[in-house]
Amino acid sequence: MSSTLLTSTYSMWSAFRNCRKACEYRYQIGLVPREKDANLSFGSLIHECLQIWHETGDITAVRAFIDRACAARVSDESVRRDWHLAMAMMTGYAARYPREEFAVVALEKNFEGPIVNPDTGAASRSFVLAGKVDGIVRIGGDHYILEHKTAATIDADYLERLWTDFQIAIYSFYVEQALGIPITGVIYNVLGKARLQQSKGETEEDYQARRAELLEKSKTGKTTAKRKLPESDEDFQGRLAEKYLDPEMFHREMLYLSRDRFDVLRAELWELTQAFLDARRRKVFYQNTAFCFHHNRPCAYFPICRSNGNPNVIENFYTIAAPHEELRAPDSEPAF
Numbered sequence: 001m002s003s004t005l006l007t008s009t010y011s012m013w014s015a016f017r018n019c020r021k022a023c024e025y026r027y028q029i030g031l032v033p034r035e036k037d038a039n040l041s042f043g044s045l046i047h048e049c050l051q052i053w054h055e056t057g058d059i060t061a062v063r064a065f066i067d068r069a070c071a072a073r074v075s076d077e078s079v080r081r082d083w084h085l086a087m088a089m090m091t092g093y094a095a096r097y098p099r100e101e102f103a104v105v106a107l108e109k110n111f112e113g114p115i116v117n118p119d120t121g122a123a124s125r126s127f128v129l130a131g132k133v134d135g136i137v138r139i140g141g142d143h144y145i146l147e148h149k150t151a152a153t154i155d156a157d158y159l160e161r162l163w164t165d166f167q168i169a170i171y172s173f174y175v176e177q178a179l180g181i182p183i184t185g186v187i188y189n190v191l192g193k194a195r196l197q198q199s200k201g202e203t204e205e206d207y208q209a210r211r212a213e214l215l216e217k218s219k220t221g222k223t224t225a226k227r228k229l230p231e232s233d234e235d236f237q238g239r240l241a242e243k244y245l246d247p248e249m250f251h252r253e254m255l256y257l258s259r260d261r262f263d264v265l266r267a268e269l270w271e272l273t274q275a276f277l278d279a280r281r282r283k284v285f286y287q288n289t290a291f292c293f294h295h296n297r298p299c300a301y302f303p304i305c306r307s308n309g310n311p312n313v314i315e316n317f318y319t320i321a322a323p324h325e326e327l328r329a330p331d332s333e334p335a336f
Protein backbone atom coordinates (compact mmCIF):
# COMPACT_ATOMS: atom_id res chain seq x y z
CA MET A 1 0.00 0.00 0.00
CA SER A 2 1.44 3.39 -0.99
CA SER A 3 2.96 5.46 1.80
CA THR A 4 1.12 8.57 0.51
CA LEU A 5 -2.17 7.13 1.72
CA LEU A 6 -3.47 8.85 4.82
CA THR A 7 -4.85 6.76 7.64
CA SER A 8 -8.39 7.69 8.57
CA THR A 9 -10.76 6.29 11.17
CA TYR A 10 -14.48 6.27 11.50
CA SER A 11 -14.11 8.79 14.36
CA MET A 12 -12.57 11.19 11.84
CA TRP A 13 -15.34 10.69 9.31
CA SER A 14 -17.95 10.96 11.98
CA ALA A 15 -16.42 14.27 13.13
CA PHE A 16 -16.40 15.51 9.55
CA ARG A 17 -20.04 14.51 9.09
CA ASN A 18 -21.11 16.19 12.35
CA CYS A 19 -19.07 19.42 12.19
CA ARG A 20 -16.37 20.01 9.60
CA LYS A 21 -14.74 22.64 11.79
CA ALA A 22 -14.29 20.15 14.66
CA CYS A 23 -12.77 17.70 12.17
CA GLU A 24 -10.34 20.37 10.97
CA TYR A 25 -9.28 21.22 14.53
CA ARG A 26 -8.66 17.59 15.45
CA TYR A 27 -7.45 15.96 12.24
CA GLN A 28 -5.95 18.80 10.18
CA ILE A 29 -4.43 20.94 12.93
CA GLY A 30 -4.12 18.21 15.60
CA LEU A 31 -5.60 20.18 18.51
CA VAL A 32 -6.81 18.36 21.63
CA PRO A 33 -8.00 19.91 24.92
CA ARG A 34 -5.32 19.89 27.62
CA GLU A 35 -7.90 18.65 30.12
CA LYS A 36 -8.90 15.05 29.49
CA ASP A 37 -12.57 14.16 29.26
CA ALA A 38 -13.27 12.19 32.47
CA ASN A 39 -15.84 9.95 30.75
CA LEU A 40 -13.35 8.96 28.06
CA SER A 41 -10.62 8.22 30.61
CA PHE A 42 -12.95 5.99 32.62
CA GLY A 43 -14.11 4.24 29.44
CA SER A 44 -10.48 3.48 28.45
CA LEU A 45 -9.71 2.16 31.93
CA ILE A 46 -12.66 -0.27 31.76
CA HIS A 47 -11.72 -1.36 28.23
CA GLU A 48 -8.27 -2.32 29.48
CA CYS A 49 -9.77 -4.14 32.47
CA LEU A 50 -12.08 -6.10 30.17
CA GLN A 51 -9.18 -7.03 27.94
CA ILE A 52 -7.28 -8.47 30.92
CA TRP A 53 -10.39 -10.27 32.20
CA HIS A 54 -11.23 -11.85 28.84
CA GLU A 55 -7.59 -12.83 28.30
CA THR A 56 -6.91 -14.31 31.73
CA GLY A 57 -10.20 -14.77 33.62
CA ASP A 58 -8.22 -13.56 36.65
CA ILE A 59 -10.06 -10.91 38.67
CA THR A 60 -7.06 -10.49 41.00
CA ALA A 61 -4.99 -9.40 37.99
CA VAL A 62 -7.76 -6.98 36.97
CA ARG A 63 -7.94 -5.47 40.44
CA ALA A 64 -4.14 -5.14 40.58
CA PHE A 65 -4.24 -3.34 37.24
CA ILE A 66 -6.87 -0.88 38.54
CA ASP A 67 -4.68 -0.23 41.58
CA ARG A 68 -1.71 0.58 39.33
CA ALA A 69 -3.73 2.62 36.83
CA CYS A 70 -5.28 4.72 39.59
CA ALA A 71 -2.10 5.25 41.62
CA ALA A 72 -2.97 8.96 41.95
CA ARG A 73 -6.15 8.17 43.93
CA VAL A 74 -4.41 9.09 47.19
CA SER A 75 -4.24 12.74 46.22
CA ASP A 76 -6.83 13.13 43.45
CA GLU A 77 -10.49 12.80 44.31
CA SER A 78 -11.72 12.19 40.76
CA VAL A 79 -9.21 9.33 40.32
CA ARG A 80 -10.39 7.90 43.62
CA ARG A 81 -13.97 7.99 42.37
CA ASP A 82 -12.92 6.09 39.24
CA TRP A 83 -10.93 3.59 41.29
CA HIS A 84 -13.98 2.80 43.45
CA LEU A 85 -16.28 2.49 40.46
CA ALA A 86 -13.88 0.40 38.37
CA MET A 87 -13.17 -1.98 41.28
CA ALA A 88 -16.85 -2.56 42.01
CA MET A 89 -17.87 -2.70 38.35
CA MET A 90 -15.22 -5.27 37.37
CA THR A 91 -15.74 -7.40 40.49
CA GLY A 92 -19.50 -7.40 39.76
CA TYR A 93 -18.85 -8.19 36.09
CA ALA A 94 -16.65 -11.19 36.95
CA ALA A 95 -19.37 -12.52 39.26
CA ARG A 96 -22.09 -11.92 36.66
CA TYR A 97 -20.22 -13.66 33.81
CA PRO A 98 -18.01 -16.32 35.42
CA ARG A 99 -18.33 -18.36 32.21
CA GLU A 100 -19.02 -17.06 28.72
CA GLU A 101 -21.28 -18.52 26.07
CA PHE A 102 -18.78 -17.35 23.45
CA ALA A 103 -15.18 -18.30 22.65
CA VAL A 104 -12.76 -15.40 22.28
CA VAL A 105 -11.11 -15.33 18.84
CA ALA A 106 -9.25 -12.01 19.19
CA LEU A 107 -9.15 -9.02 21.52
CA GLU A 108 -8.32 -5.37 20.74
CA LYS A 109 -7.84 -6.28 17.09
CA ASN A 110 -6.58 -3.63 14.66
CA PHE A 111 -7.52 -3.69 10.98
CA GLU A 112 -6.92 -1.56 7.91
CA GLY A 113 -8.47 -1.58 4.46
CA PRO A 114 -9.11 0.52 1.34
CA ILE A 115 -11.99 2.95 0.94
CA VAL A 116 -13.60 2.00 -2.33
CA ASN A 117 -15.53 4.02 -4.91
CA PRO A 118 -18.83 2.10 -5.12
CA ASP A 119 -19.34 3.09 -8.79
CA THR A 120 -15.96 2.00 -10.15
CA GLY A 121 -14.65 -0.39 -7.50
CA ALA A 122 -11.38 1.62 -7.41
CA ALA A 123 -9.66 2.19 -4.08
CA SER A 124 -9.13 5.75 -2.81
CA ARG A 125 -5.67 7.11 -3.64
CA SER A 126 -5.85 9.42 -0.63
CA PHE A 127 -7.13 7.41 2.34
CA VAL A 128 -7.27 4.02 3.97
CA LEU A 129 -9.63 3.25 6.82
CA ALA A 130 -8.14 1.84 10.02
CA GLY A 131 -9.79 0.89 13.26
CA LYS A 132 -9.74 -1.38 16.26
CA VAL A 133 -12.49 -3.64 17.56
CA ASP A 134 -12.75 -4.61 21.23
CA GLY A 135 -13.07 -8.26 20.35
CA ILE A 136 -14.08 -10.95 17.90
CA VAL A 137 -15.92 -13.91 19.44
CA ARG A 138 -17.47 -17.13 18.19
CA ILE A 139 -20.75 -18.76 19.17
CA GLY A 140 -21.16 -22.12 17.45
CA GLY A 141 -20.05 -21.48 13.88
CA ASP A 142 -20.90 -17.74 13.88
CA HIS A 143 -18.53 -14.86 14.52
CA TYR A 144 -19.52 -11.62 16.22
CA ILE A 145 -17.80 -8.33 16.98
CA LEU A 146 -17.69 -7.74 20.74
CA GLU A 147 -18.16 -4.07 21.61
CA HIS A 148 -17.84 -2.79 25.18
CA LYS A 149 -19.83 0.19 26.40
CA THR A 150 -20.17 1.88 29.77
CA ALA A 151 -23.47 3.65 30.29
CA ALA A 152 -25.01 5.82 32.99
CA THR A 153 -28.44 4.33 32.25
CA ILE A 154 -29.25 1.06 30.50
CA ASP A 155 -32.85 1.45 29.39
CA ALA A 156 -34.97 0.82 26.30
CA ASP A 157 -33.95 4.18 24.77
CA TYR A 158 -30.26 3.41 25.21
CA LEU A 159 -30.59 -0.05 23.66
CA GLU A 160 -32.68 1.30 20.79
CA ARG A 161 -29.95 3.84 19.97
CA LEU A 162 -27.37 1.07 19.51
CA TRP A 163 -28.89 0.50 16.09
CA THR A 164 -27.54 3.90 15.02
CA ASP A 165 -23.97 2.88 15.84
CA PHE A 166 -22.65 3.17 12.27
CA GLN A 167 -19.08 2.76 13.35
CA ILE A 168 -19.40 -0.83 14.40
CA ALA A 169 -21.37 -1.76 11.28
CA ILE A 170 -18.68 -0.40 8.97
CA TYR A 171 -15.92 -1.92 11.13
CA SER A 172 -17.63 -5.31 10.83
CA PHE A 173 -17.37 -5.01 7.07
CA TYR A 174 -13.64 -4.19 7.30
CA VAL A 175 -12.96 -7.05 9.72
CA GLU A 176 -14.57 -9.40 7.21
CA GLN A 177 -12.41 -8.04 4.40
CA ALA A 178 -9.13 -7.67 6.28
CA LEU A 179 -9.22 -10.82 8.40
CA GLY A 180 -11.37 -13.05 6.22
CA ILE A 181 -13.82 -13.75 9.05
CA PRO A 182 -17.53 -13.49 8.11
CA ILE A 183 -19.29 -11.44 10.78
CA THR A 184 -22.86 -12.33 11.71
CA GLY A 185 -23.52 -9.47 14.10
CA VAL A 186 -22.41 -7.42 17.07
CA ILE A 187 -22.63 -8.23 20.77
CA TYR A 188 -22.85 -5.02 22.78
CA ASN A 189 -21.46 -5.69 26.23
CA VAL A 190 -22.92 -2.86 28.32
CA LEU A 191 -21.71 -2.13 31.85
CA GLY A 192 -23.80 0.26 33.95
CA LYS A 193 -22.16 3.05 35.93
CA ALA A 194 -23.45 3.14 39.51
CA ARG A 195 -24.40 6.66 40.52
CA LEU A 196 -23.61 6.18 44.22
CA GLN A 197 -21.33 8.74 45.84
CA GLN A 198 -18.97 8.23 48.74
CA SER A 199 -20.30 10.28 51.65
CA LYS A 200 -17.90 13.06 52.68
CA GLY A 201 -19.40 13.40 56.16
CA GLU A 202 -20.03 16.74 57.88
CA THR A 203 -17.66 19.57 58.61
CA GLU A 204 -17.65 20.73 62.24
CA GLU A 205 -19.49 23.84 61.07
CA ASP A 206 -22.23 21.85 59.30
CA TYR A 207 -22.61 19.60 62.30
CA GLN A 208 -22.97 22.53 64.70
CA ALA A 209 -25.59 24.15 62.44
CA ARG A 210 -27.59 20.90 62.23
CA ARG A 211 -27.28 20.37 65.97
CA ALA A 212 -28.51 23.89 66.69
CA GLU A 213 -31.49 23.31 64.43
CA LEU A 214 -32.37 20.04 66.18
CA LEU A 215 -32.02 21.65 69.62
CA GLU A 216 -34.38 24.41 68.59
CA LYS A 217 -37.02 21.84 67.62
CA SER A 218 -36.41 19.60 70.64
CA LYS A 219 -38.96 19.81 73.49
CA THR A 220 -36.40 18.56 76.03
CA GLY A 221 -33.66 20.98 74.92
CA LYS A 222 -31.40 17.98 74.22
CA THR A 223 -30.26 16.05 71.16
CA THR A 224 -28.36 12.80 70.61
CA ALA A 225 -27.15 13.94 67.15
CA LYS A 226 -23.53 13.02 66.37
CA ARG A 227 -21.28 14.43 63.70
CA LYS A 228 -21.55 12.39 60.47
CA LEU A 229 -18.11 11.02 59.65
CA PRO A 230 -16.78 10.45 56.10
CA GLU A 231 -17.71 7.05 54.67
CA SER A 232 -14.71 4.69 54.73
CA ASP A 233 -13.44 3.12 51.50
CA GLU A 234 -14.49 -0.31 52.79
CA ASP A 235 -18.06 0.83 53.53
CA PHE A 236 -18.37 2.54 50.15
CA GLN A 237 -17.05 -0.55 48.35
CA GLY A 238 -19.64 -2.57 50.28
CA ARG A 239 -22.48 -0.33 49.07
CA LEU A 240 -21.19 -0.44 45.50
CA ALA A 241 -20.80 -4.23 45.63
CA GLU A 242 -24.43 -4.53 46.70
CA LYS A 243 -25.48 -2.31 43.81
CA TYR A 244 -23.57 -4.49 41.34
CA LEU A 245 -25.42 -7.59 42.56
CA ASP A 246 -28.36 -6.18 40.58
CA PRO A 247 -28.31 -8.12 37.26
CA GLU A 248 -29.66 -5.01 35.49
CA MET A 249 -26.30 -3.28 35.95
CA PHE A 250 -25.00 -5.45 33.07
CA HIS A 251 -26.56 -6.14 29.72
CA ARG A 252 -25.67 -7.99 26.52
CA GLU A 253 -27.48 -6.94 23.36
CA MET A 254 -27.01 -8.86 20.13
CA LEU A 255 -27.64 -7.10 16.81
CA TYR A 256 -27.53 -8.86 13.46
CA LEU A 257 -25.95 -7.06 10.50
CA SER A 258 -27.62 -6.68 7.14
CA ARG A 259 -25.51 -6.77 3.97
CA ASP A 260 -27.59 -3.90 2.48
CA ARG A 261 -26.50 -1.68 5.33
CA PHE A 262 -22.85 -2.42 4.55
CA ASP A 263 -23.35 -1.12 1.00
CA VAL A 264 -25.05 2.10 2.13
CA LEU A 265 -22.35 2.83 4.70
CA ARG A 266 -19.52 2.16 2.26
CA ALA A 267 -21.10 4.52 -0.26
CA GLU A 268 -21.46 7.18 2.42
CA LEU A 269 -17.85 6.71 3.46
CA TRP A 270 -16.72 7.30 -0.13
CA GLU A 271 -18.79 10.48 -0.36
CA LEU A 272 -17.26 11.75 2.86
CA THR A 273 -13.75 11.28 1.45
CA GLN A 274 -14.68 13.34 -1.62
CA ALA A 275 -16.23 16.12 0.46
CA PHE A 276 -13.18 16.18 2.76
CA LEU A 277 -10.75 16.47 -0.15
CA ASP A 278 -12.84 19.35 -1.54
CA ALA A 279 -12.91 21.15 1.84
CA ARG A 280 -9.16 20.69 2.25
CA ARG A 281 -8.45 21.95 -1.27
CA ARG A 282 -10.56 25.06 -0.68
CA LYS A 283 -9.34 25.39 2.95
CA VAL A 284 -12.96 25.78 4.03
CA PHE A 285 -14.26 23.67 6.90
CA TYR A 286 -17.73 24.91 7.82
CA GLN A 287 -19.03 25.11 11.37
CA ASN A 288 -22.17 23.21 12.28
CA THR A 289 -23.41 25.16 15.29
CA ALA A 290 -26.35 22.76 15.71
CA PHE A 291 -23.77 20.30 17.02
CA CYS A 292 -22.07 22.51 19.64
CA PHE A 293 -24.11 21.02 22.52
CA HIS A 294 -24.70 17.53 21.26
CA HIS A 295 -24.79 14.92 24.09
CA ASN A 296 -25.89 17.78 26.41
CA ARG A 297 -22.37 19.09 26.86
CA PRO A 298 -20.28 21.59 24.95
CA CYS A 299 -18.13 20.36 22.09
CA ALA A 300 -14.42 20.06 22.97
CA TYR A 301 -13.70 23.01 20.64
CA PHE A 302 -16.43 25.29 21.94
CA PRO A 303 -13.96 27.70 23.64
CA ILE A 304 -12.16 28.23 20.30
CA CYS A 305 -15.31 28.82 18.27
CA ARG A 306 -16.85 30.99 20.99
CA SER A 307 -13.74 33.20 21.08
CA ASN A 308 -13.59 33.34 17.30
CA GLY A 309 -10.31 31.43 17.17
CA ASN A 310 -8.51 33.55 19.79
CA PRO A 311 -4.85 32.34 19.79
CA ASN A 312 -4.60 32.81 23.58
CA VAL A 313 -7.50 30.40 24.10
CA ILE A 314 -5.82 27.87 21.83
CA GLU A 315 -2.47 28.27 23.58
CA ASN A 316 -3.88 28.00 27.09
CA PHE A 317 -6.45 25.25 26.71
CA TYR A 318 -5.22 23.05 23.85
CA THR A 319 -2.20 21.09 22.87
CA ILE A 320 -1.14 19.28 19.69
CA ALA A 321 -1.49 15.49 19.60
CA ALA A 322 -1.12 12.85 16.90
CA PRO A 323 -4.45 11.75 15.43
CA HIS A 324 -6.16 8.38 15.94
CA GLU A 325 -5.05 7.75 19.53
CA GLU A 326 -7.62 4.96 19.69
CA LEU A 327 -5.52 2.82 17.33
CA ARG A 328 -2.54 2.68 19.64
CA ALA A 329 -2.01 -0.27 21.97
CA PRO A 330 -2.72 0.55 25.63
CA ASP A 331 0.58 1.56 27.18
CA SER A 332 1.92 0.70 30.58
CA GLU A 333 1.59 4.24 31.88
CA PRO A 334 -0.94 4.78 34.66
CA ALA A 335 -4.29 5.91 33.20
CA PHE A 336 -4.39 8.75 35.74
Ligand code: SF4
Pocket (backbone or CB within 6 Å): 019, 020, 021, 022, 287, 288, 289, 291, 292, 293, 299, 300, 301, 302, 303, 305
Ligand atom coordinates in the same frame (compact mmCIF):
# COMPACT_ATOMS: atom_id res chain seq x y z
S1 SF4 B 1 -18.04 24.34 18.93
FE1 SF4 B 1 -19.67 23.92 17.47
S2 SF4 B 1 -19.03 24.90 15.56
FE2 SF4 B 1 -17.23 24.78 16.88
S3 SF4 B 1 -16.20 22.91 16.30
FE3 SF4 B 1 -17.57 22.38 17.98
S4 SF4 B 1 -19.48 21.74 17.03
FE4 SF4 B 1 -18.29 22.81 15.49
